[in-house]
Amino acid sequence: MIQARVLIRPKEGILDAQGKAVEGALPALGFEGIEHVRVGRIVELQAASADRLEELCEKLLANPLIEDFEIETVSE
Amino acid sequence: MKWGVLQFPGSCDERDALNACQIAGGGVNESRLVWHEETDLSGLEGIVVPGGFSYGDYLRAGAIARFSPAMTAVAEFAAAGGPVLGICNGFQVLCESGLLPGALLTNERTRFICRQGELVVGEADSPFLAGLEAGQRISIPFKHQSGRFFAPPDLLEEIEAKNQVAFRYAPGQNPNGSLNDIAGVTNEAGNVLGLMPHPEHAVEAFGGSTDGLALFRGPAPAAGAAA
Numbered sequence: 001m002i003q004a005r006v007l008i009r010p011k012e013g014i015l016d017a018q019g020k021a022v023e024g025a026l027p028a029l030g031f032e033g034i035e036h037v038r039v040g041r042i043v044e045l046q047a048a049s050a051d052r053l054e055e056l057c058e059k060l061l062a063n064p065l066i067e068d069f070e071i072e073t074v075s076e
Numbered sequence: 077m078k079w080g081v082l083q084f085p086g087s088c089d090e091r092d093a094l095n096a097c098q099i100a101g102g103g104v105n106e107s108r109l110v111w112h113e114e115t116d117l118s119g120l121e122g123i124v125v126p127g128g129f130s131y132g133d134y135l136r137a138g139a140i141a142r143f144s145p146a147m148t149a150v151a152e153f154a155a156a157g158g159p160v161l162g163i164c165n166g167f168q169v170l171c172e173s174g175l176l177p178g179a180l181l182t183n184e185r186t187r188f189i190c191r192q193g194e195l196v197v198g199e200a201d202s203p204f205l206a207g208l209e210a211g212q213r214i215s216i217p218f219k220h221q222s223g224r225f226f227a228p229p230d231l232l233e234e235i236e237a238k239n240q241v242a243f244r245y246a247p248g249q250n251p252n253g254s255l256n257d258i259a260g261v262t263n264e265a266g267n268v269l270g271l272m273p274h275p276e277h278a279v280e281a282f283g284g285s286t287d288g289l290a291l292f293r294g295p296a297p298a299a300g301a302a303a
Contacts, residue, residue: 014226015253017182060143063136063172065179066226 001046003074004053008062009040040067044074077296079107080120082150082166084141089127089163089276096276097124100292112144122159122295123150125166127219127274137180137222138168147173159203159295160268164220167260167270176261176270177235178227184253188221192284193249195259195273198241202266203295205242214243214287216278218251223272225254225261235261242269 010016018039026034043061047053053071062069079097083090090109097107110117112130117123130141141147147169154160154175162170170176183189194215197208208214227235232255235241243260250257252272260271275288 014181015184015224017184017186017224021186060139061135063139063179065228065231066181 001048002050003046004044004050005072005074006043006045006053006057006061007040007070007072008043008057008067009069010038011066011068014066077101077106077121078119079122079124079292080110080117081107081124081126082112082146083109083126084112084128084130084144084146086130086132087126087128087165089165089274090124092274093124093126093163093276096279096288096292097122099279100289100296110146112141112146115145115149117149117153117158120153120158122161123153124276125150125160125162125169125270126276127164127166130165130169133165133222136168136172138165138170138172141165141169142173151175154263154268157265157267161204161291162268162270163274163276164223164272167272168222170268170270175268176263177231177240178225178258178261180222180272181224181226182222183220183224183251186221189223189251190219191217191251193218193251193273194246195243195271196246198243198260199239200242200262200266200269201239202242202262202269204262204269204291206294207290208294213246214278214290215285216288217274218272219274219277220252220272223254224252225256225258225272227255232256238264240264243271243273 019037023037057069197212244257275291278285278288
């Protein structure tokens with residue numbers, strides 16, 4: 001089995017409302033000097049083969065209109 | 077007119093939609109719910125993909141519902157010219173499945189919105205807009221958290237050029253940061269229409285507006301061709 005990690009993030013240039021909300025909360029918590037916060041997600045999975053991972057990402061895990069993804073093979 | 081209203085695990089507006097279908101049909105109850113595992117839409121003349129949180133909206137709103145057996149049948153129904161109306165989560169599902177252009181993102185200010193608002197009818201040529209005129213205002217509830225319509229610049233231009241905008245938020249009422257104030261779009265053929273606000277919640281006088289009925293009445297004269 002392949003252990004893979006898919007990193008999905010909002011495309012550059014699209015307003016990331018979650019990231020903005022997190023960023024907006026930081027000063028009140030005493031965190032200074034942090035900016036450009038963007039929130040994505042990580043999907044970890046095991047697959048028999050890496051052949052169709054790209055397709056899986058395009059069809060389900062990410063929406064290519066609004067998100068970029070990277071597939072990282074962690075171990076084989 | 078015989079409507080099928082889809083029901084996914086996590087749908088929550090399907091009964092209001094069914095009620096709207098019945099009222100639009102003059103009180104005749106010939107519509108029914110369609111469970112997400114059903115694939116036989118024969119006899120149905122229109123489909124509503126209702127609001128709610130299909131499959132918990134895990135991953136992205138509408139992302140998983142798109143793969144349900146019923147949605148495969150809906151795609152065939154739409155390809156044959158059958159009228160398909162997606163409301164809120166239903167709009168998200170139709171965008172995720174590629175039946176409508178664009179995507180819906182979390183509202184600009186991340187908050188869940190729930191209030192009555194006004195829409196302006198667009199130029200789109202769709203059976204759902206048969207009883208409405210371009211430029212006309214209708215008042216129906218806005219009720220969503222992921223309703224920010226987005227399309228990359230080239231796609232947005234195409235949607236506008238092909239007159240696929242069905243509804244825009246009235247000036248000053250865009251609640252979520254949608255591009256070009258877009259609240260609803262159609263496919264190129266016009267038989268598939270999706271919108272974030274809720275026409276099915278504006279069909280009885282006690283709610284303050286019955287403007288939503290027009291969408292459910294619109295397709296009736298042309299119905300019966302599909303499926």
